Amino acid sequence: MGALSFIAVGPDGRVALADEAAAQLFACPADHLVGRPLADLLAPPGTPETATTQTFRRPDGTVFTATVTRTTATGTAGPCTTLALRTGGSVGAAQSWSAAIVRSARDAIIGESLDGRVTSWNAAAEQLYGYTEDEMRGRPMAELYPPETAGEEIDILRRISEGESVRIYQAQRIHRDGHRLTVELSVSPVTDADGRIVGAARVSRDVTARHRDEAKFRWLLDATALPIIGVDANGVIQLANSEAERIFGYAADELEGQPVEVLLPVNVRERHAGHRAIYVTDPRMRRMGEGLQLAARRKNGSEFPAEISLASIETDQGLLVAATVHDISARLVQEAEHQRLENELQRSQRLDSLGQLAGGVAHDFNNVLAIISTHASILEEDLEEAAPALDGAREAVAQVLAGAERGARLTRQLLAFGRREIVRPQVFDLNDVVRDVQRLLAGTLGTNIVLTADLAMRPAAVSADPGRIEQVLVNLAVNARDAMPAGGSLSVHTDHTVLGAMDAALHGLDRGPYVRLRVADTGTGMTPEVAERAFEPFFSTKAAEGQGTGLGLASVYGIVSQAGGTIGLDSAPGVGTTVTILLPAADDVIPAPDEPPGTEPRPGFGTILLVDDERDLRGSIETILTRAGYTVISAGTGAEAVDLAATYSGRLDLLLTDITMPGLSGREVADRIRALHPAIAVLYMSGFAQRLLTSKGTIDPEVTLIEKPFNRRDLLAAIDEVLRLPV
Numbered sequence: 001m002g003a004l005s006f007i008a009v010g011p012d013g014r015v016a017l018a019d020e021a022a023a024q025l026f027a028c029p030a031d032h033l034v035g036r037p038l039a040d041l042l043a044p045p046g047t048p049e050t051a052t053t054q055t056f057r058r059p060d061g062t063v064f065t066a067t068v069t070r071t072t073a074t075g076t077a078g079p080c081t082t083l084a085l086r087t088g089g090s091v092g093a094a095q096s097w098s099a100a101i102v103r104s105a106r107d108a109i110i111g112e113s114l115d116g117r118v119t120s121w122n123a124a125a126e127q128l129y130g131y132t133e134d135e136m137r138g139r140p141m142a143e144l145y146p147p148e149t150a151g152e153e154i155d156i157l158r159r160i161s162e163g164e165s166v167r168i169y170q171a172q173r174i175h176r177d178g179h180r181l182t183v184e185l186s187v188s189p190v191t192d193a194d195g196r197i198v199g200a201a202r203v204s205r206d207v208t209a210r211h212r213d214e215a216k217f218r219w220l221l222d223a224t225a226l227p228i229i230g231v232d233a234n235g236v237i238q239l240a241n242s243e244a245e246r247i248f249g250y251a252a253d254e255l256e257g258q259p260v261e262v263l264l265p266v267n268v269r270e271r272h273a274g275h276r277a278i279y280v281t282d283p284r285m286r287r288m289g290e291g292l293q294l295a296a297r298r299k300n301g302s303e304f305p306a307e308i309s310l311a312s313i314e315t316d317q318g319l320l321v322a323a324t325v326h327d328i329s330a331r332l333v334q335e336a337e338h339q340r341l342e343n344e345l346q347r348s349q350r351l352d353s354l355g356q357l358a359g360g361v362a363h364d365f366n367n368v369l370a371i372i373s374t375h376a377s378i379l380e381e382d383l384e385e386a387a388p389a390l391d392g393a394r395e396a397v398a399q400v401l402a403g404a405e406r407g408a409r410l411t412r413q414l415l416a417f418g419r420r421e422i423v424r425p426q427v428f429d430l431n432d433v434v435r436d437v438q439r440l441l442a443g444t445l446g447t448n449i450v451l452t453a454d455l456a457m458r459p460a461a462v463s464a465d466p467g468r469i470e471q472v473l474v475n476l477a478v479n480a481r482d483a484m485p486a487g488g489s490l491s492v493h494t495d496h497t498v499l500g501a502m503d504a505a506l507h508g509l510d511r512g513p514y515v516r517l518r519v520a521d522t523g524t525g526m527t528p529e530v531a532e533r534a535f536e537p538f539f540s541t542k543a544a545e546g547q548g549t550g551l552g553l554a555s556v557y558g559i560v561s562q563a564g565g566t567i568g569l570d571s572a573p574g575v576g577t578t579v580t581i582l583l584p585a586a587d588d589v590i591p592a593p594d595e596p597p598g599t600e601p602r603p604g605f606g607t608i609l610l611v612d613d614e615r616d617l618r619g620s621i622e623t624i625l626t627r628a629g630y631t632v633i634s635a636g637t638g639a640e641a642v643d644l645a646a647t648y649s650g651r652l653d654l655l656l657t658d659i660t661m662p663g664l665s666g667r668e669v670a671d672r673i674r675a676l677h678p679a680i681a682v683l684y685m686s687g688f689a690q691r692l693l694t695s696k697g698t699i700d701p702e703v704t705l706i707e708k709p710f711n712r713r714d715l716l717a718a719i720d721e722v723l724r725l726p727v
Contacts, residue, residue: 130176140324249299369709448487483523608654638664
């Protein structure tokens with residue numbers, strides 16, 4: 001008989017095993033044959049299904065002819081084919097070789113009859129299950145099954161008897177010592193020479209460790225806080241963790257096997273297939289759609305903004321792409337809120353800068369207006385007894401004084417916006433001010449505007465200047481009226497609220513109790529761009545000349561801020577505007593004591609030390625005081641005034657001094673002169689009294705001040721009050 005050699009061919013068509021005889025037959029080492037495609041060894045290519053003659057080609061190019069006997073077995077890696085090449089041998093030798101392969105296989109190979117009893121048991125089966133072949137031959141295979149899966153064996157045998165092969169990727173079995181194994185199982189029918197099914201061949205592999213690793217992987221996958229979807233190269237979902245189940249609303253088994261596009265908005269599904277194909281050509285870790293606003297779709301059809309990261313891994317089943325989906329809804333809300341706060345901070349800083357500018361302008365402008373007012377009032381006094389021919393001059397003076405008063409109102413609004421206006425706060429009930437303003441406005445808003453007030457049940461006590469708060473309400477009401485030319489409704493609402501730490505931080509306030517004032521109209525409303533600038537000075541949307549100065553809301557902003565509160569505006573075109581003000585709540589209102597009856601002053605009595613660095617203003621004031629009967633000593637600087645007081649031997653009754661001057665301030669001048677003349681009274685003058693204000697923007701109770709610009713009557717009345725003496 002001729003030589004017999006053997007080659008085993010794996011499911012991939014490549015040589016998996018070759019014996020020494022095969023190496024001699026092909027004239028090359030056996031390890032040079034392993035891994036070669038079988039087609040390379042055939043001349044011409046082809047693999048016989050039964051024993052036949054076949055021509056083979058050696059690596060050196062020579063050929064030989066051999067009789068080929070082929071046998072096939074199914075393993076965990078797929079069907080394995082054994083080729084017995086005989087140049088003059090027997091089929092029995094091939095069968096012996098096949099038996100040797102079964103005995104030496106690393107997988108457990110078990111023969112089983114159709115009634116479920118073991119007929120053969122190789123060494124790998126002994127190692128896997130702990131039983132010897134003698135112990136297992138003839139015993140029911142079901143003895144290796146856990147009790148809860150006993151019915152599985154009946155199903156396998158039924159399918160085998162029908163000619164079906166069975167593949168189970170994870171099955172539980174019991175080892176001889178009682179511990180459980182996880183095996184990967186393949187069962188194939190065994191036929192006799194006539195093709196009848198006479199039994200089954202089982203191939204088992206221990207995958208307990210792999211199962212344990214997979215369980216760890218699944219635990220880790222489910223433990224992460226981010227949804228993760230595993231997708232194959234064809235876009236089919238292969239796995240989904242528990243967070244993906246939660247966020248998308250699907251169970252994992254609902255998702256697995258579906259195209260990944262089911263999780264995308266309908267309008268992007270067609271384009272996504274192309275993007276997916278491009279990614280597969282270069283599968284590396286990256287963000288999906290970087291720079292774009294992505295969205296994902298839940299089972300219920302709702303969508304959410306998403307950030308998606310991609311990573312890939314090669315597996316036994318091919319490329320697997322892991323898509324990590326992050327719902328960024330909360331982050332976008334936070335970013336929007338951060339941007340809002342950033343804009344609010346920039347707006348506040350811009351308004352503060354404008355306020356500083358406004359305060360400086362108001363100071364200088366007030367000095368100019370004071371010069372105009374005092375000189376005009378002197379001229380007015382001179383013209384009182386003049387001939388009728390000077391009526392035109394009197395009218396001109398009246399117009400000058402009216403213009404000065406108008407300018408004074410503007411500067412007061414500028415100072416209010418800049419939070420540099422002098423306020424004299426007191427505790428009062430905001431509800432009372434609302435009622436007073438409601439009565440005041442009842443006849444001025446027009447019959448086509450309905451004014452209503454919904455006031456807090458208990459007193460809304462705040463500490464502020466009630467006159468300034470009244471100005472706030474009037475300004476808001478006038479703005480609302482102008483926004484409702486065809487009529488509408490204006491409502492004023494007060495209530496109590498408490499700001500916690502978060503809300504207080506959002507408003508830039510301290511936590512605690514507050515009184516809330518809301519003024520809402522049904523007017524034309526504002527666009528976001530207009531609302532953003534509504535509190536800026538000189539910004540106005542009123543087209544008609546003279547209809548608005550652009551200082552109404554600016555002064556409201558300053559008054560509220562100086563009172564320690566905050567103001568917000570909510571407006572939309574065609575809907576209307578709501579202004580919300582928060583003021584710190586005060587203790588209950590304490591009724592003010594009745595003023596004691598006043599005494600008549602002695603007009604024109606006493607000596608006044610006048611100090612002001614504005615020469616023209618100082619001259620007009622000196623004229624007014626001298627005409628009124630006072631003795632006047634004047635100085636252009638604080639140092640000069642102190643020197644005059646130190647050398648003056650008579651009685652000084654009043655120090656009339658500007659506050660803001662080069663060198664010594666009015667407050668410093670007063671302190672030094674009081675040391676020389678303790679009985680002297682002090683009356684301050686200023687168009688910008690920042691140096692007299694406390695940290696809360698208020699003025700000390702003992703300070704008496706006349707605000708520039710003033711006229712003759714205002715000045716004499718203020719001096720008269722300070723120098724009031726019993727008759």
